Amino acid sequence: MNQRPAQGEYTEFQSRYITLVPPEGELSVILREQTHEVLTLLGGLTEEQGASRYAPGKWSIKEMLGHLTDNDRIMSYRLLCFARGEQAPLPGYEENDYAAAGAFDRFTLQELIAHYRIVRESTLALVDSLAEDFYARTGNFGGTAMSVRAQLCLIIGHEQHHLRILRERYLK
Numbered sequence: 001m002n003q004r005p006a007q008g009e010y011t012e013f014q015s016r017y018i019t020l021v022p023p024e025g026e027l028s029v030i031l032r033e034q035t036h037e038v039l040t041l042l043g044g045l046t047e048e049q050g051a052s053r054y055a056p057g058k059w060s061i062k063e064m065l066g067h068l069t070d071n072d073r074i075m076s077y078r079l080l081c082f083a084r085g086e087q088a089p090l091p092g093y094e095e096n097d098y099a100a101a102g103a104f105d106r107f108t109l110q111e112l113i114a115h116y117r118i119v120r121e122s123t124l125a126l127v128d129s130l131a132e133d134f135y136a137r138t139g140n141f142g143g144t145a146m147s148v149r150a151q152l153c154l155i156i157g158h159e160q161h162h163l164r165i166l167r168e169r170y171l172k
Contacts, residue, residue: 002026003135005150011142017157018150027152028127034159035120038068041166042113050109054169059099061170065112066104067095068162069119072155076123079151082139083130089140127152 002025010018022030042050042065050062059067070093078090104112135149 003149005147005153009138009145009147010150010154011144011146014146014150014154017161018153020157020160021153027149027156028124030156031120031124031127031152034156034163035117035124037163038120038159039113039117041163041171042109045109047109050112051105052170060105061166062107062109062112063099063102063104064162064166064170065109065116066102066107067099068159069112069116070098070102071095071158072116072119072123075151075155075158076119076126078139078141078146079123079148079155080126082137082146082148082151083134085137086139089143092142123155 004021004023005018007015021027042061045061050065051060053060074093081090107115130148135152136147138145138147139151140146141151
């Protein structure tokens with residue numbers, strides 16, 4: 001699937017992430033490349049680096065990785081629901097509450113990388129299992145119709161956002 005979602009398949013707030021998806025290329029390939037990028041970027045860090053924060057009150061790298069993993073779980077569940085025709089409204093989540101409740105700093109960086117890898121492999125398997133016509137299916141998120149392709153782009157764009165923060169603020 002390489003077609004990008006049209007306006008109306010997602011909310012204005014979500015556009016800040018969806019616009020970060022490269023305009024060309026297969027979405028599943030972009031997702032795979034992004035996975036490799038995260039694993040390469042974080043795989044060589046020390047525990048001390050994993051615990052670092054770029055400013056007081058900001059997430060550590062380990063907390064950010066925990067957030068990316070939680071977000072992948074949540075967004076791939078939405079993608080599954082939309083692909084299967086679920087029409088019940090799906091809830092959002094408060095990322096800061098989830099990050100705090102996850103207590104991610106209690107894990108080693110390598111444990112969190114393993115969690116991320118497992119969850120992302122599951123997301124990739126789900127994406128690979130979808131027939132082409134499934135991407136136009138819609139579900140209800142926050143009272144708004146959202147397509148499967150928009151949800152996939154949201155997963156990719158959200159992670160692009162955090163990769164940029166990692167490079168610019170944590171690993172400069």
